[in-house]
Amino acid sequence: MKQEDISALIKNGETQEVEFKEGCPSGHKLAEIICGLANTDGGVLILGISAKKEIKGLHCDLDKLQQDIANIRQSIHSSPQVSTSIHAFDDKKIALIEVNKANDKNAHTFNGAVYVRIGSTTHKLEGQALFDFLKNKQILCFDEQDSEAKIEDLDEHRIENYLIKRGQPDYLKSNNSPEFILNNMFGRLNGKLKLKNVATLFFAREPHRWHPQNEIRIVRFSGTEPINIISQRDFRSDPIENIGQTISFIRENISKRFIIPQDSPRRIEIEEYPHPVIREAIVNAAAHRDYYSYDSIQINIFEDRIEISNPGGLAQGLTKEFFGKRSVRRNPLTYRILRDCHYVEGLGLGVPQMRNEMRKAGLRDPEFNFEGGFFVVTLRNAKSNIKPVEGLKDLNSRQLNALDYLRQNKTIKSKTYANINEVSLPIALKDINELIKFKFVKKIGSYRGAYYVLNEGVKNVK
Structure with a gap:
C-alpha cells in the first residue's frame, strides 16, 4: 500500500475495516482482530497509531513482530490471507497488517470461537448471533443437520419411488435402507445411525411431523x-x-x-x-x-x-x-x-x-x-395491463392508506405497511414496489434498515 493511501486511512479514523493499536497487542488480541476482519469485510490493522489518529511508532522488535503475526495466522482455522509490511512516518515505524475477506462459504475461528467486526470493534459471536452467521454463510445447511427421527420413521415406498426416478429400481434388492442412507450421505454413523434433515424431508412417513414449515x-x-x-x-x-x-x-x-x-x-x-x-x-x-x-x-x-x-x-x-x-x-x-x-x-x-x-x-x-x-x-397473464398511474385513481385501498400514513408520519417500513393494512409481508412488498415504480414513493437505505418516503410533488396529489 502506498504511503499516501496509508495516510488517508489514518486520517479517516477507525471503521469496520480499519483498526488502530498504539503498541504491539498480545498474540491473543491480534488473533481476535485478524479473525474478526476476515469474517466481516476484510480490512487493515495498523500498529503504532493511537485511537486519536496520532502516529506514535512502534518500539518492539519488528522482525519478531512479523514472525509472531505469521504464527498467529497459523493459529486461526482456516488460516486467513494476511500480509504485513513496515512503513516509516517521520522516523516513526508502523506495521500495516492487511487481511483479506473470507470466502463466502468459509468462516475463520480462533480457539474454536468466531469473531466479527461490528462498527469499529471486534466481537465474539455466541448464541443466536452465531447461528445466524453460520446459516447465512451456508455453513449450517438445513438439510445436512441431524434429525431426531430414526430409521423406522422412514417410508420405504418413498425411497423406492426416488430410486426409480433416479434409474436404480433394483437398488434395495442388494442394499437395505440404512445402507441407502449412508451411501447417499443422507445420514452419518456416530456410534449409531443419525439421519439428516434431508432424509426426513423426503423419505419420512410423515414429513410434516418433522418439518411443519415444509408446506x-x-x-x-x-x-x-x-x-x-x-x-x-x-x-x-x-x-x-x-x-x-x-x-x-x-x-x-x-x-x-x-x-x-x-x-x-x-x-x-x-x-x-x-x-x-x-x-x-x-x-x-x-x-x-x-x-x-x-x-x-x-x-x-x-x-x-x-x-x-x-x-x-x-x-x-x-x-x-x-x-x-x-x-x-x-x-x-x-x-x-x-x-x-x-x-x-x-x-x-x-x-x-x-x-x-x-x-x-x-x-x-x-x-x-x-x-x-x-x-x-x-x-x-395477457389480462395484466399495468399502466402509468393518473393521479391516485389506479391505486388500491392499501396503497392509498399508506400514502395517508406517509403524509402524517413522513416514513414507513414494509412491516408497518403490512400491519396497518393487515396483509402479509410479500403483498406489502409487491404494493410498495408498484408505488416506487410509479414514483409515488422512494426507498431509503437497504435490507432491514430500508424505509420509504413520499416523492416530491406527491403530497398534494388527490
Missing part, C-alpha cells in the same frame, strides 16, 4: 386483490409430492383456450401461463427456500397474475447482478435429490428459460423481487 399454501382469488377466496389448498407432504400437487392445482385453476391448427382436425389446449414456467417457479421455491424459517411457501392466483413467495432472499454468494446467470444452492442435498428426479439441471438455465417461454407466449417477463427475507416471483 405450500395456495389460494385462488376472484379479481386482482387478495379479498374474495374462490378455493385454497395446503400441501404438506415431501417436496416432490408437494411440487406435483401444487402444479396440478394451478393448472386446474387457470384459464385455458383452444385452437385448431390448419393442418390438423384436433384442437390444441393452451393454458394462460406456459407450463414449463409454472413448473420451474414451483420447483425453485421448494429447492431454494430457507427451511430454517417457519414460514410456508405462499402462492396466490389472481385474475391477472400468479404470485409465488418463499422465505429466503438471495442465497449467500449470489448477487442481484448474477441472479439468473449462476446456480447457487442453499440446500445442497435437497437440490441433489431434485436433480436426480430430473426437476433441476444445475446449470443456472432456469430463469433464462422462464423468460424465453413467457416471451414465446406473448407475455411479460417474470418479475423477481428480493425483499424482507422473501423471494417473490410474479407471472402476469
Whole structure:
C-alpha cells in the first residue's frame, strides 16, 4: 500500500475495516482482530497509531513482530490471507497488517470461537448471533443437520419411488435402507445411525411431523386483490409430492383456450401461463427456500397474475447482478435429490428459460423481487395491463392508506405497511414496489434498515 493511501486511512479514523493499536497487542488480541476482519469485510490493522489518529511508532522488535503475526495466522482455522509490511512516518515505524475477506462459504475461528467486526470493534459471536452467521454463510445447511427421527420413521415406498426416478429400481434388492442412507450421505454413523434433515424431508412417513414449515399454501382469488377466496389448498407432504400437487392445482385453476391448427382436425389446449414456467417457479421455491424459517411457501392466483413467495432472499454468494446467470444452492442435498428426479439441471438455465417461454407466449417477463427475507416471483397473464398511474385513481385501498400514513408520519417500513393494512409481508412488498415504480414513493437505505418516503410533488396529489 502506498504511503499516501496509508495516510488517508489514518486520517479517516477507525471503521469496520480499519483498526488502530498504539503498541504491539498480545498474540491473543491480534488473533481476535485478524479473525474478526476476515469474517466481516476484510480490512487493515495498523500498529503504532493511537485511537486519536496520532502516529506514535512502534518500539518492539519488528522482525519478531512479523514472525509472531505469521504464527498467529497459523493459529486461526482456516488460516486467513494476511500480509504485513513496515512503513516509516517521520522516523516513526508502523506495521500495516492487511487481511483479506473470507470466502463466502468459509468462516475463520480462533480457539474454536468466531469473531466479527461490528462498527469499529471486534466481537465474539455466541448464541443466536452465531447461528445466524453460520446459516447465512451456508455453513449450517438445513438439510445436512441431524434429525431426531430414526430409521423406522422412514417410508420405504418413498425411497423406492426416488430410486426409480433416479434409474436404480433394483437398488434395495442388494442394499437395505440404512445402507441407502449412508451411501447417499443422507445420514452419518456416530456410534449409531443419525439421519439428516434431508432424509426426513423426503423419505419420512410423515414429513410434516418433522418439518411443519415444509408446506405450500395456495389460494385462488376472484379479481386482482387478495379479498374474495374462490378455493385454497395446503400441501404438506415431501417436496416432490408437494411440487406435483401444487402444479396440478394451478393448472386446474387457470384459464385455458383452444385452437385448431390448419393442418390438423384436433384442437390444441393452451393454458394462460406456459407450463414449463409454472413448473420451474414451483420447483425453485421448494429447492431454494430457507427451511430454517417457519414460514410456508405462499402462492396466490389472481385474475391477472400468479404470485409465488418463499422465505429466503438471495442465497449467500449470489448477487442481484448474477441472479439468473449462476446456480447457487442453499440446500445442497435437497437440490441433489431434485436433480436426480430430473426437476433441476444445475446449470443456472432456469430463469433464462422462464423468460424465453413467457416471451414465446406473448407475455411479460417474470418479475423477481428480493425483499424482507422473501423471494417473490410474479407471472402476469395477457389480462395484466399495468399502466402509468393518473393521479391516485389506479391505486388500491392499501396503497392509498399508506400514502395517508406517509403524509402524517413522513416514513414507513414494509412491516408497518403490512400491519396497518393487515396483509402479509410479500403483498406489502409487491404494493410498495408498484408505488416506487410509479414514483409515488422512494426507498431509503437497504435490507432491514430500508424505509420509504413520499416523492416530491406527491403530497398534494388527490
